[in-house]
Amino acid sequence: xxxxxxxxxxxxxxxxxxxxxxxxxxxxxxxxxxxxxxxxxxxxxxxxxxxxxxxxxxxxxxxxxxxxxxxxxxxxxxxxxxxxxxxxxxxxxxxxxxxxxxxxxxxxxxxxxxxxxxxxxxxxxxxxxxxxxxxxxxxxxxxxxxxxxxxxxxxxxxxxxxxxxxxxxxxxxxxxxxxxxxxxxxxxxxxxxxxxxxxxxxxxxxxxxxxxxxxxxxxxxxxxxxxxxxxxxxxxxxxxxxxxxxxxxxxxxxxxx
Amino acid sequence: xxxxxxxxxxxxxxxxxxxxxxxxxxxxxxxxxxxxxxxxxxxxxxxxxxxxxxxxxxxxxxxxxxxxxxxxxxxxxxxxxxxxxxxxxxxxxxxxxxxxxxxxxxxxxxxxxxxxxxxxxxxxxxxxxxxxxxxxxxxxxxxxxxxxxxxxxxxxxxxxxxxxxxxxxxxxxxxxxxxxxxxxxxxxxxxxxxxxxxxxxxxxxxxxxxxxxxxxxxxxxxxxxxxxxxxxxxxxxxxxxxxxxxxxxxxxxxxxxxxxxxxxxxxxxxxxxxxxxx
Numbered sequence: 086x087x088x089x090x091x092x093x094x095x096x097x098x099x100x101x102x103x104x105x106x107x108x109x110x111x112x113x114x115x116x117x118x119x120x121x122x123x124x125x126x127x128x129x130x131x132x133x134x135x136x137x138x139x140x141x142x143x144x145x146x147x148x149x150x151x152x153x154x155x156x157x158x159x160x161x162x163x164x165x166x167x168x169x170x171x172x173x174x175x176x177x178x179x180x181x182x183x184x185x186x187x188x189x190x191x192x193x194x195x196x197x198x199x200x201x202x203x204x205x206x207x208x209x210x211x212x213x214x215x216x217x218x219x220x221x222x223x224x225x226x227x228x229x230x231x232x233x234x235x236x237x238x239x240x241x242x243x244x245x246x247x248x249x250x251x252x253x254x255x256x257x258x259x260x261x262x263x264x265x266x267x268x269x270x271x272x273x274x275x276x277x278x279x280x281x282x283x284x285x286x287x288x289x290x291x292x293x294x295x296x297x298x299x300x301x302x303x304x305x306x307x308x309x310x311x312x313x314x315x316x317x318x319x320x321x322x323x324x325x326x327x328x329x330x331x332x333x334x335x336x337x338x339x340x341x342x
Numbered sequence: 343x344x345x346x347x348x349x350x351x352x353x354x355x356x357x358x359x360x361x362x363x364x365x366x367x368x369x370x371x372x373x374x375x376x377x378x379x380x381x382x383x384x385x386x387x388x389x390x391x392x393x394x395x396x397x398x399x400x401x402x403x404x405x406x407x408x409x410x411x412x413x414x415x416x417x418x419x420x421x422x423x424x425x426x427x428x429x430x431x432x433x434x435x436x437x438x439x440x441x442x443x444x445x446x447x448x449x450x451x452x453x454x455x456x457x458x459x460x461x462x463x464x465x466x467x468x469x470x471x472x473x474x475x476x477x478x479x480x481x482x483x484x485x486x487x488x489x490x491x492x493x494x495x496x497x498x499x500x501x502x503x504x505x506x507x508x509x510x511x512x513x514x515x516x517x518x519x520x521x522x523x524x525x526x527x528x529x530x531x532x533x534x535x536x537x538x539x540x541x542x543x544x545x546x547x548x549x550x551x552x553x554x555x556x557x558x559x560x561x562x563x564x565x566x567x568x569x570x571x572x573x574x575x576x577x578x579x580x581x582x583x584x585x586x587x588x589x590x591x592x593x594x595x596x597x598x599x600x601x602x603x604x605x606x607x608x609x610x611x612x613x614x615x616x617x618x619x620x
Binding site: 207208211212213215216218219220221222223227 | 404406430431433434436437438440441442444445446447457458461462503506510
């Protein structure tokens with residue numbers, strides 16, 4: 086058999102095994118959610134807070150620049166069709182439906198995702214998870230689940246902040262520099278953005294939140310318990326989340342359009 | 343192999359019974375028909391050269407790993423057959439001291455020791471404070487209650503981990519390499535603590551170690567494992583005069599013997615003269 090065919094078969098098999106392992110891990114987490122919502126409420130709230138605040142400044146900064154670029158590029162493109170007045174609507178639709186959820190998820194993977202993966206990975210490498218097991222404390226419920234839910238719940242909030250700051254950035258460029266009329270900017274935005282556009286973004290942000298958080302906790306929990314293993318886990322978190330988010334984005338968009 | 347010095351008295355009460363245990367990792371057979379019994383209320387040492395699977399044996403006894411075949415009984419219950427809930431119930435009666443101490447790095451000393459109490463009991467905080475301070479006092483670290491793990495020396499971290507291991511008043515206390523990396527003073531402190539805790543609390547202790555001298559001073563009985571099986575059992579004094587070359591090599595720390603100094607390699611002279619890749 087050709088070597089490359091064998092490589093493809095091995096790679097495919099490994100990928101399917103990983104997908105299966107991640108799915109089983111997801112089921113294990115979800116099965117613990119009802120109990121944890123009662124017994125681990127404080128931990129979950131603390132994780133929403135810490136996961137959100139860890140990424141907040143980054144999200145705000147990037148949202149502002151993405152919004153400003155949208156203002157510049159949007160105005161430049163729309164001017165070719167004499168449709169500069171639609172800048173607010175175009176920016177809002179781009180942010181709500183695509184850029185907000187996708188860019189936030191990618192930034193989340195790079196900041197909070199790597200933090201979660203390395204934290205859990207280090208706990209694995211220093212036997213802290215084994216110690217919990219020995220103290221009859223379920224590490225999935227105590228360590229993994231709060232971080233997972235923290236990520237899932239904070240993602241839509243971060244996306245909302247990203248979108249709001251992004252619109253502000255576009256407004257600043259469009260109205261402040263490119264002389265688009267302020268009233269037209271807002272009225273176009275209001276007239277052309279439906280509630281379904283907003284819910285599409287919220288839905289995407291929830292799905293991306295699940296994917297990004299799941300991959301981060303999975304990579305940390307299953308990492309090789311060495312310094313190199315923890316490093317590999319954090320790298321894999323970013324790579325697998327980025328690919329997963331973009332694939333999921335296409336699938337959701339094609340299903341909704 | 344398998345020479346038993348002190349034959350077990352069948353009437354004795356055993357807390358852990360490992361019978362014909364087989365366990366492999368990948369292609370490597372770690373245990374091959376290993377049989378060990380551990381007496382209640384005694385300090386039992388499990389010794390053996392590095393890499394013989396001593397820590398693996400502890401993980402099998404505590405249900406963190408599953409045996410390929412054979413049986414492991416703790417308090418008469420088959421560990422392999424326990425559900426997760428029953429396994430956790432069993433572990434509540436155990437304490438384990440990890441080689442790396444495994445303190446939770448986000449919590450200070452007090453909260454580390456209080457962790458099992460907060461997880462498993464509804465005790466009021468005043469009572470938890472009382473219990474934790476009592477345990478920390480027992481290991482001499484009451485004054486370090488608010489230090490973070492990063493501020494502790496290796497010996498202190500080991501003692502905090504010991505306080506945490508005993509906070510739920512376990513019946514079985516397991517030590518994984520408790521003397522590794524300790525200075526002589528810390529080692530003496532830990533040795534004394536192991537003896538005192540065992541006698542004062544009336545518990546059973548299992549020490550996994552390759553530090554022969556230190557372990558011999560505290561253990562009531564010792565088992566020596568090598569090549570996946572039990573090589574010899576008996577008191578440390580009995581093992582010291584054992585006829586087996588392997589036991590002699592291990593107990594007296596001889597560099598060469600049945601456990602060779604050199605890892606299997608091609609002929610030295612031939613390899614130096616050849617141009618082949620290493």
